[in-house]
Amino acid sequence: MSKELIANDIILxxxxxxxxxEIIEKLADAMDKDGRLEDKDGYMADVLAxxxxxxTAIGFETATPxxxxxxxxxxxxxxxxxxxxxxxDDEEVSMIFQIAVPSPGQGDRHLEILSKLFRNLVYDSFRDxxxxxxxxxxxxxxxxxx
Numbered sequence: 001m002s003k004e005l006i007a008n009d010i011i012l013x014x015x016x017x018x019x020x021x022e023i024i025e026k027l028a029d030a031m032d033k034d035g036r037l038e039d040k041d042g043y044m045a046d047v048l049a050x051x052x053x054x055x056t057a058i059g060f061e062t063a064t065p066x067x068x069x070x071x072x073x074x075x076x077x078x079x080x081x082x083x084x085x086x087x088x089d090d091e092e093v094s095m096i097f098q099i100a101v102p103s104p105g106q107g108d109r110h111l112e113i114l115s116k117l118f119r120n121l122v123y124d125s126f127r128d129x130x131x132x133x134x135x136x137x138x139x140x141x142x143x144x145x146x
Contacts, residue, residue, distance in 0.1 A: 003074045005113070006143045008136040009034040010078035020088050021048065024065050027078040027098040035073065036100060042071030043100060057091035060121045066099035066110055075109055076100040077146055079139055081131065095130055116146055 010030045017023045024047050032040040046067035050056070057063045078098040085094040097117055101110040120126040126142075133139050 003034070003036065003076070004140075004144075005075055005146050006077045006079065006140055007034065008140060010036070010076060011136040011139050012078075012080040013136070014083040015080045016083045017086060019086070020051065020063065020065070020093075023080060023082070023086075023096055024048065024051075024098065027065075027080055027096065028100075031076050031078055031098075031100055034076075036076045037071055038073055039071040043067060043069050046071065047098070055089040055091075057088040057093055058118070058121070059091065060127055061085060061092055061094045062121055062127075063088045063091075063093045063096050064099065064114060064117060065096065066101070066114065068101045068103035068106065068110055070103055072100040072102045074100075075102065075106060075113075077113055077143065079130075079143070095127075113146055 028040050028044050031037050037043050046069040047065050050067050056065045080096040082094045085092045099110050099113050129142050
């Protein structure tokens with residue numbers, strides 16, 4: 001049975017981290033513990049390679065690290081809200097939406113997820129909901145349309 005794209009176990013509140021690599025790793029750990037990855041190190045390598053090609057800081061204090069990877073079992077959208085914003089390349093970031101999509105076999109699923117995120121992030125109301133949610137269930141409800 002396949003998992004939902006987002007679930008309580010891959011949502012992290014008040015995450016304390018100093019670097020984007022540390023955040024990417026903590027979200028990958030959560031995905032791995034939830035049985036979404038074949039190989040955490042392989043997925044991490046793919047995400048970090050993607051980061052090298054161009055920044056995933058997209059404005060709105062948000063970053064969207066992502067990868068299509070043979071190391072991913074289940075399409076996943078993990079979320080972290082940082083306790084303190086960090087510098088992600090040239091931008092301050094406090095929210096991270098990390099995407100994992102299996103490759104091959106999922107086509108442009110990662111682009112569909114990114115597109116839906118971008119369409120929502122332009123709205124103050126969406127960002128405010130994500131920043132003010134107090135439970136993981138609220139985050140899941142906000143993102144259940146993905």
